[in-house]
Every structure is written in C-alpha cells, then in structure tokens.
Amino acid sequence: MLNVGALHEGFVLDHIEAGRSMTIYSYLNLDKLDCTVAIIKNAVSNKMGRKDIIKVECPIDMLNLDILGFIDHNITVNIIQNGEIVEKRQLTLPKQIKNVIECKNPRCITSIEQGLDHIFILTDPEKEVYRCKYCEEKYRRK
Amino acid sequence: MRHLMSPLDLTVQELNDILDLACDIEANPKAYAHKCDGLKLATLFYEPSTRTRLSFESAMMNLGGNVLGFSSEDSSSAAKGESVSDTIRIVSCYADICAIRHPKEGAPLVASLKASIPVINAGDGGHQHPTQTLTDLMTIRSLKGRLDNLTIGLCGDLKFGRTVHSLIHAMIRYPNIRFILISPEELRVPSYIREDVLVKNKIPFEEVVRLEDALPKLDLLYMTRVQKERFFNEEDYVRMKDFYILDKKKMSLAGPDMLVLHPLPRVNEIAVEVDDDPRAVYFKQVQYGVYVRMALILTLLKWRDEKC
Numbered sequence: 001m002l003n004v005g006a007l008h009e010g011f012v013l014d015h016i017e018a019g020r021s022m023t024i025y026s027y028l029n030l031d032k033l034d035c036t037v038a039i040i041k042n043a044v045s046n047k048m049g050r051k052d053i054i055k056v057e058c059p060i061d062m063l064n065l066d067i068l069g070f071i072d073h074n075i076t077v078n079i080i081q082n083g084e085i086v087e088k089r090q091l092t093l094p095k096q097i098k099n100v101i102e103c104k105n106p107r108c109i110t111s112i113e114q115g116l117d118h119i120f121i122l123t124d125p126e127k128e129v130y131r132c133k134y135c136e137e138k139y140r141r142k
Numbered sequence: 143m144r145h146l147m148s149p150l151d152l153t154v155q156e157l158n159d160i161l162d163l164a165c166d167i168e169a170n171p172k173a174y175a176h177k178c179d180g181l182k183l184a185t186l187f188y189e190p191s192t193r194t195r196l197s198f199e200s201a202m203m204n205l206g207g208n209v210l211g212f213s214s215e216d217s218s219s220a221a222k223g224e225s226v227s228d229t230i231r232i233v234s235c236y237a238d239i240c241a242i243r244h245p246k247e248g249a250p251l252v253a254s255l256k257a258s259i260p261v262i263n264a265g266d267g268g269h270q271h272p273t274q275t276l277t278d279l280m281t282i283r284s285l286k287g288r289l290d291n292l293t294i295g296l297c298g299d300l301k302f303g304r305t306v307h308s309l310i311h312a313m314i315r316y317p318n319i320r321f322i323l324i325s326p327e328e329l330r331v332p333s334y335i336r337e338d339v340l341v342k343n344k345i346p347f348e349e350v351v352r353l354e355d356a357l358p359k360l361d362l363l364y365m366t367r368v369q370k371e372r373f374f375n376e377e378d379y380v381r382m383k384d385f386y387i388l389d390k391k392k393m394s395l396a397g398p399d400m401l402v403l404h405p406l407p408r409v410n411e412i413a414v415e416v417d418d419d420p421r422a423v424y425f426k427q428v429q430y431g432v433y434v435r436m437a438l439i440l441t442l443l444k445w446r447d448e449k450c
Binding site: 105107108109110111112113114115116123124129131132133134135136137138 | 225226227244245246247248249251252266267268269333334337338342
C-alpha cells in the first residue's frame with residue numbers, strides 16, 4: 001500500500017495501465033509544471049497485476065484532467081487536500097478534446113491551415129470513437 | 143446567421159421548404175428575377191469546377207445579383223500562402239454570401255467559423271457536397287414524386303465520392319430507404335459512413351461488386367466518376383477508372399422506371415449511347431441544380447436578415 005499522505009495538496013492517479021505513465025506525464029504537460037511529480041512504474045496491483053501510479057503535488061485547479069478520460073477512463077483520480085483523500089473522481093470520456101491529438105488525414109484542412117485548433121468530437125461513446133471536427137476522420141489510438 | 147456545410151445542417155422541414163421554393167422558382171422564374179438586386183455572391187473555388195461554380199453564378203445572376211471570386215488556387219492569395227481564415231475575413235467585406243470549394247476537407251467549416259456572411263460548402267475534398275445533394279433531392283422528388291420508399295444504388299467511387307456521402311446522409315432521414323453500394327473493394331464507403339450513419343441508424347444496405355447484380359432491384363442508380371484528383375497513386379487510379387461502364391446492355395437489366403443520376407462530369411462510366419434513354423436524367427439534374435441553388439441563396443440571405 002502506498003502512502004499518499006506524503007502529499008499535502010495534489011493528485012494521485014492510480015490504476016494506470018502498466019507502462020503508460022510516461023504517456024500520461026506527457027499529455028498532462030507535467031514536465032512544464034514546477035512541482036513535485038513521482039512516477040511509480042510496475043507497482044503490484046491485486047486488480048490489474050501490474051500498474052503505474054503518478055503523484056503530483058500541485059494546487060488542485062492546476063491540472064486539466066478531462067484529457068485523462070480520453071486516454072483511459074479506468075484511471076482512478078484521488079484528490080488530496082491537507083494530506084487526506086477528499087475525493088475519488090470518476091473519469092468520463094470528454095465530449096471534445098482540443099489540441100491533444102492531431103488529425104492524420106492528409107486531406108484534412110488541419111494539415112495546411114496555420115493556427116487552427118485540432119479538435120476531436122466524441123461521436124460514439126459506446127465504442128469510444130473520436131472524429132476530427134473538420135474532416136470526420138476517425139482517430140486511431142494505435 | 144446560418145451556413146450550409148452538410149445536408150444535415152437543414153432539418154427535413156427546412157429542406158422541404160427549400161425544395162418547394164426551388165419548384166416555385168422553376169414555375170415562375172420572372173417572379174424571382176430581382177430578389178437579389180444589389181447583392182453579391184463570392185465564389186471561392188480553390189480547385190477546378192465547371193458545373194458547381196457556373197451553377198452558383200447562374201443562380202445568383204438569375205436572382206438579379208452579382209458575382210465575384212476566383213476559380214483556382216493559383217489565381218487567389220492562397221498561392222501566396224494566405225490561410226482560409228484570412229481569406230474569408232476579407233471576402234466578408236466584399237460580398238453578401240459565399241460559396242467555397244476547397245480540396246482540403248473541412249476548409250468551408252473553417253471559413254464559416256470566421257465569416258460574417260453565410261458560407262455554403264461547394265465541395266470539400268472527398269468529404270461533403272451539400273448543394274449537389276439538394277440538386278439530387280430535387281431531381282428525385284420532381285421525377286419520382288417522392289423521397290421515401292426507394293432502393294438506391296450508389297455505384298463507383300464510394301470512398302472519395304463526396305456526393306455519395308452527402309446523399310446518404312440526406313436520404314436516411316426519409317422512411318423505407320435501402321441502399322445497394324456498388325464498388326470495388328478498394329473504393330467502398332468510409333467507416334464514418336458505414337458505421338456511424340448506416341449501421342448506427344439501422345439503414346438496410348448491401349455492398350456488392352457487380353453492377354449487373356444490383357440493377358434489377360433499383361429505383362435509382364446514382365453513378366459516380368472515379369476521381370483522378372483523389373488518388374495519391376496513378377497506378378491505383380488507372381486500375382480503377384474503368385471498373386464500371388453503364389451501357390445499353392446493362393440498362394436492359396433495369397426496370398422501366400429506374401432513373402440514372404450522375405453528379406457529372408461523366409468520363410467513361412456512362413456510355414454516350416445511354417444519354418437518349420428516357421431513364422437517364424443527369425442533364426435534367428443540372429437544371430434543377432440552378433433552381434435549388436437559387437432557393438438556397440434566398441433562404442440563407444433571409445435567415446441572415448431575420449437574425450439581424
């Protein structure tokens with residue numbers, strides 16, 4: 001069992017699929033934050049076998065966690081205040097994601113138009129399908 | 143202010159109203175000859191077009207309005223690297239309404255987000271071509287007398303054929319529509335049409351390769367050209383371009399009331415000998431295209447004024 005009490009204020013992102021913590025580190029732009037970040041890789045998990053965990057010490061309004069729902073909505077977000085877990089947030093798929101992923105369709109206007117936001121819309125929540133707002137190309141995760 | 147990016151931007155009622163207006167224009171063209179006096183349509187065509195651009199220009203002139211614009215990327219500031227967003231901001235100062243064709247998918251949507259005038263998508267890459275769909279719907283309604291209870295064969299390039307995608311979007315809103323999708327394996331409809339439109343809405347459809355197998359079952363046959371400009375590889379284009387050729391012999395397999403539509407230009411996919419068959423209505427479609435674009439221009443300008 002990990003001691004999350006060491007954090008005064010921040011997040012513990014638990015149940016990350018083993019090996020994906022650095023991807024999430026990158027998506028959340030944690031490299032740009034001037035705060036303490038701990039990454040635990042391949043921790044033993046009863047539920048998952050192996051898992052990754054990220055602990056971030058920062059004000060709780062500092063991170064946009066919507067993107068986590070897009071990456072993996074099975075991640076558990078523990079919000080820590082005054083050293084205590086005050087909330088376990090359930091993630092949902094965001095209806096729209098902006099400037100996180102890019103459209104790979106070479107015929108899409110995003111391939112040539114400067115300064116255009118890359119926006120993907122959730123078109124099928126059941127199948128977790130996101131499509132480019134402009135050309136409707138499906139985003140392929142792998 | 144409203145724009146037209148996809149046929150689905152219009153409700154069925156709005157669509158019917160536009161078709162009704164187009165029919166009235168067809169019956170009484172003189173009554174509409176000065177409806178757009180003093181107004182200007184900008185036609186921003188970043189890729190070649192004959193029918194669509196001339197149809198828009200003819201439509202605006204028939205309404206008493208004027209037209210300005212360009213007919214290729216080379217003759218616009220796009221050649222200097224100007225973005226679509228900047229171009230439309232500038233054109234908004236010159237014109238009252240705009241039709242834009244662009245090889246990149248989603249370019250008209252980008253324009254609509256920055257425009258202060260109504261924007262009409264006049265074709266964006268292999269994506270959407272809503273005014274062709276309005277033309278197709280008017281042709282079908284005028285000549286078949288209905289937009290429901292139809293078995294529609296779509297033949298040719300169903301992958302890059304934007305007219306096909308737009309028509310599918312529009313027709314599924316009417317009851318008892320069934321599609322037979324006729325194409326080589328490589329040119330089947332993209333997943334966002336098959337999964338998100340047909341399967342999701344439980345629209346009956348089958349995918350076949352042989353045109354002959356489908357012909358006896360059809361109320362409408364919508365032929366399309368294999369578009370050279372959509373292929374990155376010349377070899378693939380050459381292999382596909384003459385995959386389907388509709389000729390008199392094949393037409394003999396079809397019912398006496400089956401109509402043949404084509405968004406044009408036609409290359410080899412319909413033999414010239416078919417043109418005289420009364421079931422071949424693709425040239426009538428062109429005339430309907432002018433009426434329906436007149437109706438659309440009037441409607442978008444009316445909506446703009448109502449909001450003001």
